[in-house]
Amino acid sequence: MTERPLRTAVLGTADIARRRVLPAMAADPDVELTAVASRDGGRAREVAARYGCAAVESYDAVLERPDIDAVYVPLPISLHATWAGRALRAGKHVLAEKPLTTDLPATAALLELARTSGLVLMENVMFLHHPQHAVVRELVASNAIGRLRAFSAAFTVPALPPGNIRHNPALGGGALLDIGYYPVRAALHFLGSGLEIIGSALDHAPGAAVETSGAVLLRSPDGVLGQLAFGMDHAYGSAYELWGSAGSIRVESAFTPPADHKPTLWITDARGPRDLTLAPHDQVAATVRAFVRAVRSGTAGSPDAAQCLEQAALLDTVRARATAHTPHPTGGVRT
Numbered sequence: 404m405t406e407r408p409l410r411t412a413v414l415g416t417a418d419i420a421r422r423r424v425l426p427a428m429a430a431d432p433d434v435e436l437t438a439v440a441s442r443d444g445g446r447a448r449e450v451a452a453r454y455g456c457a458a459v460e461s462y463d464a465v466l467e468r469p470d471i472d473a474v475y476v477p478l479p480i481s482l483h484a485t486w487a488g489r490a491l492r493a494g495k496h497v498l499a500e501k502p503l504t505t506d507l508p509a510t511a512a513l514l515e516l517a518r519t520s521g522l523v524l525m526e527n528v529m530f531l532h533h534p535q536h537a538v539v540r541e542l543v544a545s546n547a548i549g550r551l552r553a554f555s556a557a558f559t560v561p562a563l564p565p566g567n568i569r570h571n572p573a574l575g576g577g578a579l580l581d582i583g584y585y586p587v588r589a590a591l592h593f594l595g596s597g598l599e600i601i602g603s604a605l606d607h608a609p610g611a612a613v614e615t616s617g618a619v620l621l622r623s624p625d626g627v628l629g630q631l632a633f634g635m636d637h638a639y640g641s642a643y644e645l646w647g648s649a650g651s652i653r654v655e656s657a658f659t660p661p662a663d664h665k666p667t668l669w670i671t672d673a674r675g676p677r678d679l680t681l682a683p684h685d686q687v688a689a690t691v692r693a694f695v696r697a698v699r700s701g702t703a704g705s706p707d708a709a710q711c712l713e714q715a716a717l718l719d720t721v722r723a724r725a726t727a728h729t730p731h732p733t734g735g736v737r738t
Contacts, residue, residue, distance in 0.1 A: 408435035409496075409695050410472045412465045414486055416441045416450050417477035419500065424475060424527070427687040429454050433695045440465040462486060466493040473523075473698060476500060479568050480575025484509045487524065491516050496523040498694045502584055502718065503711055505575050510715040518704035523697045526711050528588060530658045532689035535666040535681055536592065539645070539652055543593070547672050549649030554594055554629040556586035556644075558658055559616075559637035569635060570613060577613035578635045579605060579722060585658045586631035587619065587717050588710075589643050594623040596713055605725040608636050619721055649673060660686065 411434055413420055428434045438457040441447035451458035459465050465474065466489055473496035476487050484504040487497045497517070503526045504510045517524035530536070543551055560582060563569055569576040590598060599622045605614035616634030623629070644653040650672035656664055662685035670677050697706045705711055 408433050409698055410435045410437045410470055411475060412436075412438040412440060412459075412468070412471045412473075412495075413450075413475045413477070414440050414462050414465065414490075415476070415478045416443075416446050417479075417500075420475065420477040421450060423529075423687045424477065424691070425450070425454065427685070427691045428475070431688065431691050431695070434691060437471050438465050438468065463489070466490055466495060471495060473498065473694075475527075477527075479571075480505055480580055481573065483575075484513055487513055488516060491520050491522050491524065494520075494522070496694075496698050498525050498527055498691075500527045501588075502526070502580050502715065504715070505580065507712070507715040507719050510711060514705050514708050514711060518708075521703040523694070523703070524705045525694050525697055526705065526707070527690060528707075529686045529690045530585065531588070531592060532693055533660065533666075533684055533686040535654060535657075535668065535684070538679075538681060539654060539668065540593065542652060542668075542670070543645060543647070546649075547670070548645065548647030548651055551594075551627050551645060551647050553646040554590060554627060554643070555631070556589045556629070556657070557632040557640050557642055558582055558585040559632070559634045559640040561639060562636045570611065572613050578615050578633055579617055579718060582635055583617050583619070583631070583633035583721070584714070584718065585641075586633055586643070587721070588714055589657070590621060590629045590631060591710060591714060591717065593643075593645065594621075594627055594629060596709070597624040598622070598629070598713075598717060599624075600717060600720040600724055603721040603725040605722070614725075617721070617725065621717075662687070 436454045436456045438459050439447050439451040440459040440462050444460040447458040474490045476499040483499050487499045490497045568574045569581050601620045603619045605617040608615040615636045619631040621629040641658045642655045643657050653669040663683050665683050666681045668679040
């Protein structure tokens with residue numbers, strides 16, 4: 404495995420795969436795109452032709468191939484557990500889109516399967532592989548803004564077409580899992596484990612079958628309060644901010660910056676307000692490299708299993724707390 408590229412197949416031709424992940428894999432000398440699978444044969448052939456690899460009309464057929472070491476799973480969220488699980492049972496390492504599954508029990512079971520199978524299972528949380536967030540953590544750790552007091556994060560996107568899978572509850576659609584994931588994971592990344600969900604709200608746009616926006620209030624074990632917002636019927640927004648006892652740091656284009664984006668951190672500290680511009684970084688390519696490193700390290704399971712589990716638990720709690728306070732159609736509050 405260490406002497407040849409990681410032979411990788413893709414289960415599905417989702418937009419994120421076609422636009423971002425497949426080009427990054429094709430450009431990585433340590434990855435060999437071996438096959439693209441789609442239940443739509445024409446789509447499989449169209450995408451596979453761009454990379455000179457095999458087109459397959461069956462996910463199971465891909466998993467049976469001996470010339471594949473790993474699979475990338477960009478399928479709808481409700482299918483992650485099924486196909487990531489089948490891939491692991493077939494002896495393949497797995498890079499799966501986030502969230503890993505739709506709930507905590509399924510996530511825990513999948514992580515345990517990877518561990519006991521001696522295989523790598525990695526959740527594709529690309530923004531964590533961008534160095535701008537490491538710079539922010541270093542600034543906070545160096546006491547640049549004093550003692551951390553509050554955190555806020557928001558990720559919102561414009562209204563999606565009616566046929567988009569995020570509108571389909573059967574496919575794991577809704578703003579929480581697909582979009583709310585980002586500010587929740589950012590809170591976990593900067594505030595650490597043990598977060599408590601104090602309150603949450605999920606809202607449905609008129610006629611929507613899934614939640615289209617939400618908000619969360621949380622608290623860290625050392626008393627830092629966090630406010631999170633997300634939605635898929637909004638102007639685009641992707642930012643977070645940390646407030647300390649002596650200053651603040653704000654980051655925009657926080658979660659999905661293009662590879663040529665030069666991140667800017669807006670900092671207010673003892674020196675006054677200033678901007679810190681960083682070098683561009685391709686977080687998609689960095690994620691692919693991290694996956695290859697994890698496979699070649701020979702360590703079984705997920706490189707961030709604890710964070711995956713806590714993230715899943717937080718998302719479950721956000722939904723449960725919000726459901727417990729859904730306005731009743733006749734007025735009042737349903738408890």
